Amino acid sequence: QVQLVESGGGLVQPGGSLRLACATSGNIFGINAMRWYRQAPGKQRELVATLTSSSTTDYADSVKGRFTISTDNAKNTVYLQMNSLKPDDTAVYYCNFWKNVGIEYWGRGTQVTVSP
Numbered sequence: 001q002v003q004l005v006e007s008g009g010g011l012v013q014p015g016g017s018l019r020l021a022c023a024t025s026g027n028i029f030g031i032n033a034m035r036w037y038r039q040a041p042g043k044q045r046e047l048v049a050t051l052t053s054s055s056t057t058d059y060a061d062s063v064k065g066r067f068t069i070s071t072d073n074a075k076n077t078v079y080l081q082m083n084s085l086k087p088d089d090t091a092v093y094y095c096n097f098w099k100n101v102g103i104e105y106w107g108r109g110t111q112v113t114v115s116p
Contacts, residue, residue, distance in 0.1 A: 002026040002105040004095045009110030012085055016114070020080040022095030022107060028076075033098040036069060036080045038091035038112075045094070049080060062088070085114045 008020040020036070033052045039045040049069040050058045057069055068081040078095060095107040 002028055002031070002097055004097060004105055004107035006093065006095050006107045006110040009093060009112045011113045011115065013116055014086055014114055016085050017081070017083045018085065018112060020082065020093055020095075020110060020112070022078040022080075024076050024078070024097070028097065030099050031097045032100065034069070034071065034078045035096040035098060036078075037094045037096055038089075039094070039109075040088075040091040043091075046091075048093070051078065082112070085112075087114045090114050 003025045005023045006020060008018060010018060012018050031053065033050055035050045036048045037045050038048050046060065048060050048063055049067055051069045051071060059067060066082065066084045069078065071078045082089065090113050092109040092111050094109045096104060098104045
């Protein structure tokens with residue numbers, strides 16, 4: 001089993017920055033993609049950023065140029081650096097590890113609030 005725990009959320013003013021972290025435990029062998037999703041109140045969960053096992057990255061159009069997904073060398077922690085934050089970025093952010101169809105793991109989320 002894989003356990004994921006997010007941290008780093010909080011309240012930040014527009015234009016500010018936050019770095020989210022997703023700490024992992026358990027057997028991550030065979031994980032093919034690490035992702036960050038977010039869900040704002042009343043909206044569907046949205047894919048924000050992806051980092052594959054081959055180190056390719058992909059971002060939602062709404063965060064391109066502002067957010068960066070990365071991992072430490074051991075891939076025990078996945079980060080989401082968020083710059084130039086906007087009120088529309090307010091959401092609960094979730095870490096996801098995807099192994100294969102039907103095999104994925106989720107964290108419980110961390111709240112990010114962007115407000116003056």
